[in-house]
Amino acid sequence: MRAGPDLTPLHEHGCGAGAGSCVWHKEPGRLGWPGADLRVTEASFKGAMVWVLRVAVLTWTLAAVSRGAELSQELLPSSGIQDCKKNLKVPSLEVLPGGGWDNLRNLDMGRVINLGYSLCKTTEDGSYIIPDEVFTIPRKHSNLDINSEIIESWKNYQSVTSSSINLELSLFSAINGKFSQAFHQTKTHQVQDRAFTTRVQVRNLVYTVKIDPGAVLDKSFKKQLMVIASHLENNQTRMADFLSEVLVLNYGTHTITSVDAGASLVQEDQIKTTFLKDSWGMRNTITASAGVAFHSIINMKTEGSLDTSSSFTKQYVENRTNSRVESVGGIPFYPGITLKTWQEGISNQLVAIDRSGLPLYFFISPSTLPELPTPTVKKLAKRLEAAIRRYYTFNTYPGCTDATSPNFNFHANADDGSCEGTMTNFTFGGVFQKCVGLSGPDAGALCHTLEQKNPLTGDFSCPSAYIPVLLGAQEREEGHSHLECHKKCTLGIFCHRVCQDVFWLSRVQFSAYWCAARGTVPPDSGYLFGGLFSSHSANPLTGAQSCPSGYLQLKLFDDLRVCVSQDYESSIQYSVPFGGFFSCQAGNPLGGQHRGTPEDPYVKRCPSGFSQHLALISDSCQVNYCVQAGIFTGGSLPPARLPPFTRPPASLPATDTVLVSSGDGEGAWVRDGQSRLWRPAQPAEIQHTAEMVMGRRLTGGEVAGVTAAVVVGLATLLAMVSYGRWRYRMRGYREMKERDSTPVGSPEDSTVVSMGEGYQQEAEGLTA
Incomplete structure (x- = not known):
């Protein structure tokens, strides 16, 4: 048995002209799975089976020897610092580098x-x-x-x-x-x-x-x-x-x-x-x-x-x-x-x-x-x-570091030149978040948990005189197991019901927007800003993961809640001047002009008189918001924000890299199939692996051999089934003939055997 082209080049790994390195890997879906490319000849089948048995025995033997070596090492006394102390009668130095x-x-x-x-x-x-x-x-x-x-x-x-x-x-x-x-x-x-x-x-x-x-x-x-x-x-x-x-x-x-x-x-x-x-x-x-x-x-x-x-x-x-x-x-x-x-x-x-x-x-x-x-x-x-x-980046707090300035930010550890300047009052037009399903049966349900309409419009939009500003677009994925059942039959005769848990991965993409004022807007047309919070941070206004009294919670990203209110009479006491959002993907239109690109037209900073604060870190992307300088800087200094910041994937593709080559002439490396260790590849190994990766089509003789093997196998199988059914009928006829010649016993001499519900269900399945 010889596997066909089960190795696939990944150009996104760096293969191709001008690439720094090239990686070749196996994909399990190409061998033994649906769509597998198998090359089977009748002459090689028995040899392959013998080879598999030999490999299995050798693997078991090596594992047993390795385990025995480990046990023997565990039983040996360890020679280390204790022996040195015992022999030299001096203490060890505890102040060590490394x-x-x-x-x-x-x-x-x-x-x-x-x-x-x-x-x-x-x-x-x-x-x-x-x-x-x-x-x-x-x-x-x-x-x-x-x-x-x-x-x-x-x-x-x-x-x-x-x-x-x-x-x-x-x-x-x-x-x-x-x-x-x-x-x-x-x-x-x-x-x-x-x-x-x-x-x-x-x-x-x-x-x-x-x-x-x-x-x-x-x-x-x-x-x-x-x-x-x-x-x-x-x-x-x-x-x-x-x-x-x-x-x-x-x-x-x-x-x-x-x-x-x-x-x-x-x-x-x-x-x-x-x-x-x-x-x-x-x-x-x-x-x-x-x-x-x-x-x-x-x-x-x-x-x-x-x-x-x-x-x-x-x-x-x-x-x-x-x-x-x-x-x-x-x-x-x-x-x-x-x-x-x-x-x-x-x-x-x-x-x-x-x-x-x-x-x-x-x-x-x-x-x-x-x-x-x-x-x-x-x-x-x-x-x-x-x-x-x-x-380092996520623990850098830009702001005014001059304690004598009215714009001083107690939390800031890197001066951003914001000590000078006066605050301008801006209005806030709310937020909204769209979601699109990409794949998976649960994409709709996942999107439902991420979508957020703007209450000012009742839709995924901004009010008039406000412009939508894309704060960030990210993907989310979740995996769920579903019980799936189907009927499995052998030769269309022997059938039974098979159920198993199937893991399905659903993937969606959401886009977070906030609404910035475009020029002059009518008075009291937007929202009052009452702070924000997430599952990892409290609202500075309330000191808890909540909004002030009379404020609504609007969803942004998957973990951020923004507090807003339209009650300009009773809720204004809890509001703070708001100066916009910006993130690693998008700037702040309120922060001034930016000599950037059409895709990134805004500067990533706060307006004059405002200081930036971290809203959240979403999948290694820092999202900041701006409030009046000098606010939200009381209390104690924040601790360090510890990694990880990247969201791990819900599932990993099953690949196995076998060859890595460098495009700068440094050479190539091949992974040993048994030890799984890398070693420098010889020219013949590089050529052999490349031929396996690129693959080749079946020749006419190989096609004929595969066809003949399949036909002979099916004919033999059908003949065995027919012969088995004929023998079953003949045995039943003989048993009935012998039973007719035997006297009928009394009820006391009879025995009732209960096969149970499982037997009945199995019988129903076989006749289905």
Whole structure:
């Protein structure tokens, strides 16, 4: 048995002239399914069956041997860090590079680089055991680094434990560390208390620990990369994007390549801004006073030069609105601890007091993933980079960052030049949403849940003097199982009813619109805007997932609810000035002129005097709305918006890529049929696979052979059925003849056998 052309080239994968790479894959529908192209010859049928049996036995044998090897490895004692500790009698260094890092939240994430202890390496001074993949640079000096500084604005705040990696410039570094707990505390105190920050810290650096450039990837991290690569090879880009964002969620944005091991003691004071203005020429005295306050807490006597400023220090303490002391490493801080006691406890309590690193996608290369074709590795790195950039984009809050401006946006972390300008009053003409079914039996029901008419018109339209603005068009798909039954017959004689659950995928496309005023409109002709909410966010006006009293909910996208009202008398107290919508697909006509294209004529920003706020992230598309600057910016700072942002597909096409070729002359790779691993392809393998992909037509002899085999098979089958029915009739005749010659027994001697309802139903089915 020989399969025909069951491989199909995908031109959308990059095949063709000028393509960077070419991917060939199998489609299951081409073999053994309806429409399959099978080439069967009578001479090859028996050989194919023998080959299948041999493969099955070999597969079972290999599986048993592999399982036995796994069990034997599980039973063997593991040689690792515990053996090293037992033999060397020294502790292990816990401050290690090679882990993932979220550079927005300043959090350690999952392990990226594999670390092992087979060599039982130690630091140069023999004090700590270190992994095979790292090396240390001992800092021979153990002098304390004591410094004081003034941080006038939260925009200049730097972390005490990750300042180096926060300055990494490969991505949008302006928001690095802006979602850490320390930054949120500092910004909140500076804005709400109208204060500036002084920082005094004592740092003791012991080691710098670096990762070996030749280290390999962690097994678990690499496994997830291989899964994403498999989806990319099979052109399942949406699933690859979804899994890439999940990878960012678990492993962060960067990989730590170097850490400074040591300890630090930090005090941060929030001082009223008026104190700095009144003492502008005495900045050095302010930092000295901060040092005096710090030394008094850790029970350290100050120098005589600092005693002369005791009166100024008293004013410093009186203008302090908040003070925080943090011990990073060493023994835990307590009031009255001496600097000598704290320093003596550092050696056994080392932590990371600074970190350096590179973006996560820098470590995806052909050298770290030799199992994958080079074109696939490049695609994988680009997908992961795009996922990280989306994480940065969706956590960028443009707005006015000048706290002295009336347009100041407390949530903004990137200035967009909106501090200047006055607000213009705009009217809002409502929203509506259309839906079109694309495929599937449940497309109509799915569209019904997405459609929204504009109550001002009662239709999918805008009132007069308003223009519809397309905010976004997206597709949705849902899968449902339906019980389907049909009659299955053999030779048209033996029939029975077969029922099974069939999975049907329904797909629709919806288009979301909002109505913008076109020139001058009649007074009180539009809607009052009462905020909005979704299943993941609350309405800033109500603090809950609801509309203010007297407001209607209008559906937009599949998860957004917009609050509107026409009651200009009783509902105006809950309304806010509205400045339009814009998204990743469409701009805002109220935001001004835009030198774009006819398909994208509007600028993606808010009008002057308005600030933008996130409405929702719909399938990796950010939707924003504009309200008067200074509104919706109270309360606490928002946490980071975490991935995934891409909606996973409801189903995946079953494809199997077998050949990847590069259009730039780098070569080709073929997947091994048994190990499922990639390896460089030989010229003969490339030609053979290409012939399988392109396929060839049956020759005249093959057509004749197939026809003869089918005719002989049908004739043999019919003959066997006829002979079986003749034998059945003859046996029934003999039984009736013997029964007629046997005396009839009494009722007591008879036996009644109940076959049950199942037998009756089966009999009915057979005679149907």
